[in-house]
Amino acid sequence: MKLPVTSYGESGTPVVVMHGLFGSGRNWMTAARRLADRHRVFAFDLRNHGTSPHVETMSYPEMAEDVRETIDSLGVGPVALVGHSMGGKTAMLTALQHPSVVERLVVVDAAPVAYPPAFVEYAQAMRAADLSAVQRRADVDAQLVEAVPTPGTRAFLLQNLILDEAGARWRPNLPVIEAALPAISGWPAEAEGLVYDGPTLFIYGGKSDYVQQDHRTTIAAYFPQVQYAEVPEAGHWVHAERLDDFLAALTPFIG
Structure with a gap:
């Protein structure tokens, strides 16, 4: 590809x-x-x-x-x-x-x-975030705090968030990435x-x-x-x- x-x-x-x-x-x-x-x-x-x-x-x-x-x-x-x-x-x-x-x-x-397998909690938190009513990145940031307590790491993950007139969505293919994490690690x-x-x-x-x-x-x-x-x-x-x-x-x- x-x-x-x-x-x-x-x-x-x-x-x-x-x-x-x-x-x-x-x-x-x-x-x-x-x-x-x-x-x-x-x-x-x-x-x-x-x-x-x-x-x-x-x-x-x-x-x-x-x-x-x-x-x-x-x-x-x-x-x-x-x-x-x-x-x-x-x-x-x-x-x-x-x-x-x-x-x-x-x-x-x-x-x-x-x-050791890492970042599983990040993928799960991103997938679990409710994007249906998101207006600002801060709305998603607040949802990630518990699983991703470090502000710099959250800011890095939030670079993957698309927020436009069509709404909010993640750019990466999170389900496939999460399934592949053991192989990636x-x-x-x-x-x-x-x-x-x-x-x-x-x-x-x-x-x-x-x-x-x-x-x-x-x-x-x-x-x-x-x-x-x-x-x-x-x-x-x-x-x-x-x-x-x-x-x-x-x-x-x-x-």
Whole structure:
């Protein structure tokens, strides 16, 4: 499936950026604009997110194939492939299964391991919200408070709310995403035995636990040319929380 793409920049080496769970290509807008003076940047909306079509299945092999097909359709490969969280796992599997389209790989705060299932309560709270009489985003924000107590997280989730003359509705395919959460939290069996030999950079937040020291043996088995860059003051959303520090780690690697 070809994915919706937002492009930035007119010339330079191609860079594809991919968002995490409940995100969209718009999450990368500020970083992409900063990169666009030296690169052509393409922000993808992964399946069932953003403006992508709603489809009934959502696995990492399917998402990796979507990415390969979209890069091929743009005619810009091989690219520097950058992905955060779920997008980072998608980027890893794309590099492992379709290395011809990946010139170098950047993984932001994710590892090729299975994590405990997360965000189930977010999906359930979003689906349970009564949107029938919503007039303002604050109306939905109030409904999410119990399940999502952190204001910043609610604000992030509310970026997925469409509120127009037709009423209020969620942009992502929430039922399919919720059903796919165990697979999204995991790591696909299809990756076993594969190796990506290209240059690889893992950027991680010093205040996040998604990339741990004991993951490094597993990471190196898949990505033997791996380098690491820690952004000490960042949590999981590295590029949103500490953009300058994130770009300082990223730009020397992608050229």
